[in-house]
Structure formats: C-alpha cells, structure tokens
Amino acid sequence: xxxxxxxxxxxxxxxxxxxxxxxxxxxxxxxxxxxxxxxxxxxxxxxxxxxxxxxxxxxxxxxxxxxxxxxxxxxxxxxxxxxxxxxxxxxxxxxxxxxxxxxxxxxxxxxxxxxxxxxxxxxxxxxxxxxxxxxxxxxxxxxxxxxxxxxxxxxxxxxxxxxxxxxxxxxxxxxxxxxxxxxxxxxxxxxxxxxxxxxxxxxxxxxxxxxxxxxxxxxxxxxxxxxxxxxxxxxxxxxxxxxxxxxxxxxxxxxxxxxxxxxxxxxxxxxxxxxxxxxxxxxxxxxxxxx
Amino acid sequence: xxxxxxxxxxxxxxxxxxxxxxxxxxxxxxxxxxxxxxxxxxxxxxxxxxxxxxxxxxxxxxxxxxxxxxxxxxxxxxxxxxxxxxxxxxxxxxxxxxxxxxxxxxxxxxxxxxxxxxxxxxxxxxxxxxxxxxxxxxxxxxxxxxxxxxxxxxxxxxxxxxxxxxxxxxxxxxxxxxxxxxxxxxxxxxxxxxxxxxxxxxxxxxxxxxxxxxxxxxxxxxxxxxxxxxxxxxxxxxxxxxxxxxxxxxxxxxxxxxxxxxxxxxxxxxxxxxxxxxxxxxxxxxxxxxxxxxxxxxxxxxxxxxxxxxxxxxxxxxxxxxxxxxxxxxxxxxxxxxxxxxxxxxxxxxxxxxxxxxxxx
Numbered sequence: 001x002x003x004x005x006x007x008x009x010x011x012x013x014x015x016x017x018x019x020x021x022x023x024x025x026x027x028x029x030x031x032x033x034x035x036x037x038x039x040x041x042x043x044x045x046x047x048x049x050x051x052x053x054x055x056x057x058x059x060x061x062x063x064x065x066x067x068x069x070x071x072x073x074x075x076x077x078x079x080x081x082x083x084x085x086x087x088x089x090x091x092x093x094x095x096x097x098x099x100x101x102x103x104x105x106x107x108x109x110x111x112x113x114x115x116x117x118x119x120x121x122x123x124x125x126x127x128x129x130x131x132x133x134x135x136x137x138x139x140x141x142x143x144x145x146x147x148x149x150x151x152x153x154x155x156x157x158x159x160x161x162x163x164x165x166x167x168x169x170x171x172x173x174x175x176x177x178x179x180x181x182x183x184x185x186x187x188x189x190x191x192x193x194x195x196x197x198x199x200x201x202x203x204x205x206x207x208x209x210x211x212x213x214x215x216x217x218x219x220x221x222x223x224x225x226x227x228x229x230x231x232x233x234x235x236x237x238x239x240x241x242x243x244x245x246x247x248x249x250x251x252x253x254x255x256x257x258x259x260x261x262x263x264x265x266x267x268x269x270x271x272x273x274x275x276x277x278x279x280x281x282x283x284x285x286x287x288x289x290x291x
Numbered sequence: 292x293x294x295x296x297x298x299x300x301x302x303x304x305x306x307x308x309x310x311x312x313x314x315x316x317x318x319x320x321x322x323x324x325x326x327x328x329x330x331x332x333x334x335x336x337x338x339x340x341x342x343x344x345x346x347x348x349x350x351x352x353x354x355x356x357x358x359x360x361x362x363x364x365x366x367x368x369x370x371x372x373x374x375x376x377x378x379x380x381x382x383x384x385x386x387x388x389x390x391x392x393x394x395x396x397x398x399x400x401x402x403x404x405x406x407x408x409x410x411x412x413x414x415x416x417x418x419x420x421x422x423x424x425x426x427x428x429x430x431x432x433x434x435x436x437x438x439x440x441x442x443x444x445x446x447x448x449x450x451x452x453x454x455x456x457x458x459x460x461x462x463x464x465x466x467x468x469x470x471x472x473x474x475x476x477x478x479x480x481x482x483x484x485x486x487x488x489x490x491x492x493x494x495x496x497x498x499x500x501x502x503x504x505x506x507x508x509x510x511x512x513x514x515x516x517x518x519x520x521x522x523x524x525x526x527x528x529x530x531x532x533x534x535x536x537x538x539x540x541x542x543x544x545x546x547x548x549x550x551x552x553x554x555x556x557x558x559x560x561x562x563x564x565x566x567x568x569x570x571x572x573x574x575x576x577x578x579x580x581x582x583x584x585x586x587x588x589x590x591x592x593x594x595x596x597x598x599x600x601x602x603x604x605x606x607x608x609x610x611x612x613x614x615x616x617x618x619x620x621x622x623x624x625x626x627x628x629x630x631x632x633x634x635x636x637x638x639x640x641x642x643x644x645x646x647x648x649x650x651x652x
Contacts, residue, residue, distance in 0.1 A: 184380070185349050190395055200384045
C-alpha cells in the first residue's frame with residue numbers, strides 16, 4: 001500500500017518534470033553536448049574537451065563584445081532606474097489623469113521589439129526621419145547612426161531608454177502608491193524636507209520593486225538582441241556588436257556550433273553571477289545592524 | 292503644552308458640501324484643557340480621525356478656528372504647531388537606527404548635535420529605548436516601534452499636545468498593557484495634553500480622565516467615565532458605553548411619571564415637568580446594572596417575560612421581553628431569576644428620561 005502511494009506521487013510530479021525537461025534541461029544539455037565536441041556533419045563528430053572554452057575565452061572579439069555589453073548594461077541601469085523613479089514621483093496620485101499617464105507610459109512596452117528597431121531607423125533617418133532631419137537640417141548637427149560609432153551608441157541608448165524606462169516607472173509607481181499616508185503625515189509632523197521624505201521613506205519602501213526593476217533591466221539589457229540588430233546590425237564596424245549579436249553571428253552566420261555553445265554557457269553563467277550579486281547586494285542594503 | 296480650543300469647527304471632504312450629511316465633522320465648539328488626558332471614543336467613521344487631523348494641522352478645517360493657548364494656529368502647518376501624533380500602526384524610518392529616528396525631528400529643525408544627543412538620551416531613557424539606540428529600528432517589536440513614534444514627538448521641546456490615533460490596534464494583547472502603562476507614565480511626568488482616539492471603550496475608560504463620545508461627526512458628550520455611565524446625555528452614549536448598553540423604552544408622560552407599555556412608573560421628581568418643555572418622542576433609559584427582576588409585585592415595576600438567562604461567571608445576564616422589546620438585566624451571581632413571568636423593578640433614581648434622544652435633567 002505504501003509503495004503504491006509513493007509511486008502515485010511520482011506520477012503527479014511527472015508533468016512538471018516533462019515540461020521542465022523540454023523547456024530547460026534538454027536544451028541546456030544539448031548546448032553542453034555541442035560545447036565539448038567538434039561537429040563536422042551528421043554522425044561525424046569528435047570529442048574535444050574544453051578546447052572550445054579556451055578558444056572562446058581568448059577570443060578578442062568576444063572580449064570586446066563583453067566590454068561593450070557591460071558598458072551598455074551599466075548605462076542602462078544608471079539612466080533608466082533614476083529616470084524611472086523621477087517620472088514615477090511626478091505622476092499624479094489619483095484621478096483620471098492616472099489612467100491616462102499609465103496608458104501613455106505603457107505604449108512603448110506593447111510594441112514588438114523588432115518593430116521598435118524599424119521605427120527608430122525611420123525616426124533617425126537624416127533625409128526623412130523626424131529626429132534625423134531635426135538634428136541634421138534644423139540644428140545643423142551632423143548625426144548618422146550608420147556612419148559614426150558614437151552616433152550609433154547614442155541612438156541605441158535613446159531607443160533603449162525610450163523603450164524600457166516606462167517599465168521602471170510603472171514598478172516604482174506601484175511601489176510609491178503602496179506607501180501608507182501615515183508615513184507622509186508623520187514626516188510632515190517631524191518637519192522633514194522633500195529630500196528627506198524621498199531618502200528615508202520613499203526610497204527604502206521602494207527597495208522591493210527596485211530590486212525587481214534592476215534585475216529585469218539588467219537581464220534584458222544584457223541579453224538585448226532584436227532592437228540593436230534591426231537598428232544598427234552591430235555596426236558601424238563592430239561598435240554596437242553586443243554579446244548576443246556576436247553569438248548569433250558565430251552560431252548561425254558561421255555555423256561554428258562548438259564555440260557558440262561554449263560561449264552560450266559562459267554567457268549564461270555571467271548573467272547568473274551578476275543577478276546573484278545584485279540580488280544579494282539589494283537584499284542586504286540597510287538591513288544589517290550597525291556594528 | 293497648551294490648551295486647545297476648537298471654535299465653530301466643521302469639516303467636509305467634499306469641495307462643495309450641500310447638506311449636513313456631507314460633513315465629516317459638524318459644526319461645534321470644544322475645549323481641551325492643558326494637561327488633560329482625553330479619550331475620543333466613537334464607532335468607526337464617526338469623524339474621530341478627522342478631528343485629530345484638524346487639531347494636528349494635517350487637515351485644514353473647512354470652517355472654524357483652532358486656537359492653542361488663545362493663539363490662532365488654523366493656518367499653521369503641523370511642524371509649526373509643534374504637535375506630536377502617533378498613528379494606528381507604527382511609523383518608523385526603516386533604514387535609520389533608533390537613535391537617528393529619535394533625532395530626526397530635531398535635526399530637521401537644525402538643532403546643534405550636542406543638544407540633540409542630550410534630548411535623545413533623555414527621551415530614550417523615559418521610553419526604555421536606551422539599550423536599543425544603536426540598533427536598526429526595523430528589527431524591533433511592534434510596541435517598541437510605537438514607543439519610537441511616540442519618542443519622535445516627545446524629543447521636541449514644549450510639544451503642545453500628543454495625539455494618538457488608535458495606537459494599540461496593531462499591538463499584540465500581551466504588549467498592550469506595557470505600552471498603555473508607558474503612556475500613563477509619560478502623561479504623569481510631562482503633564483502634556485493627550486488626546487487618544489479609540490473605538491474600544493475599555494481602553495478609553497481606563498486611560499482617560501475625560502472621555503469624549505462622538506457619533507456622526509458630532510461630539511455628543513464629554514465627561515468622566517462615571518458621568519458617561521450614570522448620566523449619558525444622549526441615547527447614543529447610553530447605548531454605546533456599557534456592555535450591554537443602556538435599555539431604552541418608549542413612553543408617554545403622565546403627571547409626574549411615565550407610562551411604559553400601558554403601565555405607569557415613577558420618575559425622579561420634577562423631571563416629567565421639565566420634559567414637557569421639549570418635544571418628544573420620549574424614552575426612559577435604565578442601565579442593566581440598576582434593574583432588578585422579581586417574581587412579582589415590586590415597588591416601581593413592569594410585568595415582563597423572561598426569555599433567556601446567561602451565566603457569565605461572576606454575574607448573570609437576563610433577557611426579558613416587554614411589549615415586544617428586549618431588555619437586559621444584569622443580576623448578581625446566584626440571584627434568583629423567575630422562571631417565566633416576572634416583574635422588572637426600575638429604581639427611580641437611576642431612571643433617566645430622554646426627549647428626542649437628549650437627556651432631560
């Protein structure tokens with residue numbers, strides 16, 4: 001009887017196990033499998049051990065892409081998090097304006113990612129684009145994201161900030177609305193300045209949602225592919241070639257499955273490590289006793 | 292420390308209040324004497340918190356003036372009024388230590404750091420927080436947090452009054468008495484004006500010298516717990532204070548007495564005469580504690596049917612029917628209760644007469 005019961009328990013877990021297997025374990029193991037073999041064709045492969053990992057780690061193009069990626073994600077966090085909080089603080093607290101503002105803010109989040117790239121290509125074109133014409137013809141600033149690396153970076157950053165700051169704003173806004181009125185009333189009675197209210201009430205109370213915002217924005221920006229791929233294609237030169245763009249070139253463009261697989265695993269581990277660090281750091285901010 | 296006068300105060304949350312019902316506070320005058328411990332008692336939504344916020348300045352009243360020691364403070368912000376308020380749940384600054392929490396109001400007022408230290412240590416000593424000064428405030432128990440919110444009010448010199456908005460609601464029962472005792476001590480030491488909002492009558496009656504009963508945006512009565520118990524000035528006060536509340540029976544006036552359900556009873560001399568000056572409807576009110584239940588006869592009695600008797604430990608609670616109304620009678624433990632028919636004895640000295648809800652004196 002006991003034996004039967006425990007068997008049935010396994011059956012109940014089976015669906016989850018199958019789903020996880022197909023969604024995570026099997027693909028990941030396939031990648032691991034590729035990363036330790038040199039594949040010439042179907043049924044024709046050689047075990048190479050850690051050779052691909054060593055090769056990929058010493059690849060200067062990959063190192064460059066990693067540096068670019070870190071700068072990109074760093075800038076994204078530095079701009080979007082403060083900007084998102086600032087916008088959330090200026091939003092109205094009640095009334096019909098709330099719905100209007102939230103809908104307007106959420107619009108960029110509803111657009112498919114490759115469409116966003118296309119929209120910005122047209123927006124930035126020096127001959128017909130709204131911003132492109134304004135910068136080049138009206139202000140007289142020479143701006144071409146397909147020619148100058150700096151312009152390409154500015155373009156990608158603008159697009160990214162426009163696209164994803166609303167997410168940070170929405171999260172921060174939800175967090176702000178969850179702060180009970182009594183905190184603000186107590187602060188008024190204590191004579192706190194607006195800055196003190198932000199520093200000692202709002203920011204600490206936003207810690208939870210900001211943790212989520214930072215993790216999401218870091219992961220998404222670190223894995224960014226579609227928007228810069230459509231907008232700049234990684235160029236000019238390699239100036240906006242981020243890790244995922246380089247990875248796709250390696251795997252699909254050159255069909256180097258071994259190095260691409262090894263690279264994928266390293267990529268995965270980097271994201272994991274960073275997320276762990278951010279999470280730990282944010283969880284421990286101002287929670288320990290002063291020694 | 293200050294005497295607080297409310298002159299013709301009224302408040303509505305509507306921009307354009309149309310009738311009386313749009314007012315959360317209906318126009319009234321009130322005086323809180325300097326150094327008094329007041330409890331503000333009333334059901335949820337009766338305007339207690341609104342009144343408190345008007346006193347502290349978090350809310351500007353739609354009409355009327357607020358005076359602290361004859362100084363008009365109606366237009367002043369909460370921090371300029373120099374008032375302290377403790378909220379329903381503890382408001383503390385999570386990221387700060389207990390010391391920084393207590394020092395916060397002083398630092399905001401640019402007090403020199405050595406004076407801040409002296410004040411904080413004095414208040415921490417009083418509130419038994421000295422040992423925790425270096426700790427983060429967020430790790431503390433709820434009652435300690437409430438003591439911190441109180442301390443942030445007390446550190447400021449010459450606080451006009453401390454207002455409490457149901458401060459014990461979120462505190463565990465076994466910690467409540469500790470905090471309440473602390474409140475008493477603070478009051479005895481500093482002789483501050485304390486206004487304490489609650490919907491718990493036991494809390495109000497044990498804490499305060501004077502209890503203010505509110506209902507539907509009005510102050511109905513202010514008095515000592517004993518006055519509220521013995522002479523409720525309004526039927527609501529009688530019914531709200533006490534467990535169960537006062538019994539009320541509709542009556543007509545006949546000569547010097549009243550007729551209840553076809554039976555005449557005596558009233559204290561002169562009362563019926565004075566009642567005729569007021570419009571009806573008339574009701575008599577008697578506390579369950581003062582009623583007596585006999586087998587029959589009796590001096591000033593009404594015939595009743597006994598419906599139910601509950602033994603509640605050191606007393607018995609009898610429910611009797613009189614002309615379709617239920618009347619509660621509190622009887623001593625072991626008192627004999629008639630089985631079905633009995634007579635209800637109304638001592639004239641404890642029988643109050645109400646005209647249109649108001650006590651006739």
